[in-house]
Amino acid sequence: MQMLDFIDTEQDRKLILKEYRSLLLACDRNFSRQDKKLIREAFKMAAEAHKDMRRKSGEPYITHPINVAKIVAGEIGLGPTAIACALLHDTVEDTEITLDDIEAYFGPKVAEIIDGLTKINQVFDLKSSFQAENFRKLLLTLAKDVRVILIKIADRLHNMRTMDSMPRNKQLKIASETLYLYAPLAHRLGLYAIKSELEDLSLKYTEPETYKSIARKLQQTKRERTRYINEFIKPIVAELDREKVKYKILGRPKSIHSIYEKMKKKNVEFEEVYDLFAIRIIVDAPPEEEKAECWKVYSIVTDFYQPNPGRLRDWISTPKSNGYESLHTTVMGPKGRWVEVQIRTERMDEIAEKGFAAHWKYKEGSSESALDDWLQKIRELLKNPESNALDFMDDFKLNLFSKEIYVFTPNGDLKILPSGATALDFAYEIHTDIGNKCIGAKVNHKLMPISQKLSNGDQVEIITSRKQKPSEDWLNFVVTSRARSRIKHALKEERKKVASEGREILERKFKQLKLAFNHENLEVLCQYFGVENTIDLYFNVAQKRYPLNEIKKLKDAGSNHLVLPKKEEIAVPRKKQQSIKKGDELLIFGESSDKISYQFAKCCNPIPGDNVFGFINLNGEIKIHRTNCPNAVHLMSKYGYRVVKTRWNREKEIAFLTGLTIRGLDDVGVINKLTNVISGEMKINMRAMSIDSHDGVFEGNIKLYVHDTGELEKLIHKLKNLKGIYSITRFDIKEEEE
Ligand code: MN
Secondary structure, eight states: OGGGTTSOOHHHHHHHHHHHHHHHHHSOTTOOHHHHHHHHHHHHHHHHHTTTOBOTTSSBTTHHHHHHHHIIIIISOOOHHHHHHHHHTTHHHHSSOOHHHHHHHHOHHHHHHHHHHHHHHHHHHHOTTSOHHHHHHHHHHHOSSTHHHHHHHHHHHHHHHTOTTSOHHHHHHHHHHIIIIIHHHHHHTTOHHHHHHHHHHHHHHHSHHHHHHHHHHHHHTHHHHHHHHHHHHHHHHHHHHHTTOOEEEEEOOOOHHHHHHHHHHHTOOGGGOTTOEEEEEEEOOOGGGHHHHHHHHHHHHHHHSEEOGGGOEETTTSOOTTSOOOEEEEEEEGGGEEEEEEEEEHHHHHHHHHOGGGGGGGSSTTOHHHHHHHHHHHHHHHHOTTSSOHHHHHHOOTHHHHHEEEEEOTTOOEEEEETTOBHHHHHHHHOHHHHHTEEEEEETTEEEOTTOBOOTTOBEEEEEOTTOOOOGGGGGTOOSHHHHHHHHHHHHHHHHHHHHHHHHHHHHHHHHTTOOOSHHHHHHHHHHHTOSSHHHHHHHHHTTOSOGGGHHHHBOTTSSOBOOOOOSOOOOOOOSOOOOOOOSSEEETTEEGGGSOEEEOTTTOOOTTSOEEEEEOTTSOEEEEETTOTTHHHHHHHOGGGEEOEEEOOOOSOOEEEEEEEEEEOOTTHHHHHHIIIIIISOOEEEEEEEEEETTEEEEEEEEEESSHHHHHHHHHHHHTSTTEEEEEEEOOOGGGO
């Protein structure tokens, strides 16, 4: 044939054409001329591109894409676009053909699918250590079009069917991947026949001895099983005929893999696997009578054999989320053996065998757009963790799906980012300098702002400029902690730079006012403007945020120092609201307290680290007291039986509100000293602070958030070491005061 004149030998040409014809036979006969042309063109391009390549088995390489296309057409039931893509699936990866060639020749849709298939291969080949779990997620996320996954499954199925010439280590790798990855995927997509075959083939390579022994035993028992099934169906057949039901009955051997699983799970021998017997009754019924007809058959079957009530599955009234519809029951057959009976219609059977894709045939016409709708549904299904295929969810953690995205560098390196990540997050992921200098990004070759949210499969190239500097508002659109901390660090450095300008301004101002530029004066100024340290003070000065002529008013006449106007209470600006979560790390009866409801006793307000006990009051509520609570002795001695063992688990995440009363010498700058230790050194957040002073002595009450007693003790120790501090005592904050 002229079409293949680039193939060297007559023998190869014949073989390739034979394969191609069998592909055409597998295609739907309703394909239009346009459809057929698309397939032919894809075939020609692929055959020429692969012309010098051979498979390990020695056959021309093109036989592989043809067979993948045949699976796609015949066993999955997809349309011409997918068939063409299957034919072309290895071209961009392995031949001179580029994605642009494909797009120019076949348009953007085909190019998109081939791109997805190529990316999957690249990631997989480049990073052989890439974890299967990640790959599984990747596979799902890369596939903008679910046909990518379906073709990939077909690709894998054909490779599994023809793995004999592969070296043993490759066989093992491919087989275990298949079991882990592709079989569950096929199951998810409702491709039951393919799923079983993939599992059986995997077992054949991973456990060849077991596989052979089960296969042999199935073969040996075949006649006996057939005889049994014939006996079983005899009365059913007679009754179905009498009722004029149109049906066919298939004896359905269990898959080798499922028998193996059962043997393993129940720890039994082949002979003891009880439900080796299964039949399927497929009825031919018009759509409006499907359900009634299936239940009619059910009723006939159970007239003869007692059903196991626990094993009735009605997936006709409520189809599985992957589209599976069927009625299953297990009945007690002759000689006391359980037989599984599946009842469904022709339509249901086709969907069960070929998956969702088979649906489209039963929808309006057989246009590709109807198919597209179905494919879209599958994609939704893959994405939606709430769909009721719980059995599948167990080993398929799709919730991860929404939490992470996969993006590529221009070199094809993969970066995993949290969902919602932007181009800027990506830049910081590559390098801090790239992030700091980032001015934009090319996302899939299109220019985008640094705040651009990235999607799965995006390829991102960062554009930088030497003049760029991080700014405060960047924090509004980064999501990774890496980017966040790098930006904050850069901002802090920047702040220090600005602050040094502010310092110079202030120094000049002090000179002008004949004030000493010393620590004490600066402390007064910090307090006056309500900032915690001189860096902030300088920074705000540089930013012209303060009316500097007010400094004059603070000058102590005749001296070179500043004094604060007398104030009764200086409120510490509220830090960002901290919730005082009670619980989480309290262990009651050794159980995590979030499982038990309890309250903290108001009389002693325990905080983490305190020695505590739980006390069940008359209303049955658990109250947590400190062991040194004034009420404790009384409670424990009198109502010992109501005491519940309780202790704190080590956990430092949650802050608790507590109070300190501090007494000492009234001294200018004492507040600043205290706050320096509390929020500067110890980084403890203060809620409020009030100072009373008379006759040179002050008493301050500070409310602060601590994580545990350890932290509180350390703080008290540090404060006690400050000059002029006499005493520090803890006070408890009552609920209503907060
Ligand atoms: Mn392939």
